[in-house]
Amino acid sequence: MLDLDGTMYDKSGLAARMVRRLFWCLPLVMAERWARRNMHYTQYASEEEYNDAFFHFMARGHWWSAGIAETWYNTVYMPAMARLIHRHHKPRKEVMELVEEAKSRGIKLAIYSDYGYVEEKLEALGIDPEPFELLIAAPQLGALKPSEPCARRLLEMLEADPETTLFVGDRDEKDGASARAVGAKFLKV
Ligand SMILES: [Mg+2]
Structure with a gap:
């Protein structure tokens, strides 16, 4: 995530x-x-x-x-x-490597943003949306991060287990807190 x-x-x-x-x-x-x-x-x-x-x-x-x-x-x-x-701006090399690695291992990938316009921003960065199962912004689920209901809904949509889900983000109070709200792991960029 x-x-x-x-x-x-x-x-x-x-x-x-x-x-x-x-x-x-x-x-x-x-x-x-x-x-x-x-x-x-x-x-x-x-x-x-x-x-x-x-x-x-x-x-x-x-x-x-x-x-x-x-x-x-x-x-x-x-x-x-x-x-x-x-x-x-350019995509972060280390994050793109993580995406490649996850893709090669068949791990489900999703973008979970706090803003809309997700597809347009990926396109602006030249990032192929194909490896991502889901592109979604928290407001589409009714709130901003770190909403627990939004994070939970997201896991449901991906049919993902919190124990085997990793949230990756740059803000602990947003992305880290989203992960903790559902009992998933968090990696800070
Ligand atoms: Mg961020």
Whole structure:
């Protein structure tokens, strides 16, 4: 179970580049960060409910509506992130070796991200999605990491046993905590 941002690639400098690139819409960038912080530890029943809450948080106290925030997120913010990843970032060699090794041994692989746009980001990095059984972002399961219900649902989808599952990630409080929530092992990048 591999995290994407910071794990499949070193994301150093990405946040600063995002701010520079999106300086013209900085209030929306700040609202996105604030909304994400507000989503922590809340479990929603579905992706729709999660998105509804997220974009309402983004719009709270601002002139834009939740609908405008959603359009901006999907047509400006995430595509800008994918373009910057494509231009400035490369897959981590040691993680790609791990993927190759797991694939050759027939071990199931999945990407478990905290953001959406998983396929587009893999494409931006030039990573073939073929070895991965599942590409998923936590919000698709109703919450952010380290949600226990999301991690559990993920294991169900993969028909995986927690004792033989390894979470790989760059953040102990997100990826490590997800692993611990279901009794799986964790490897920090
Ligand atoms: Mg990460």
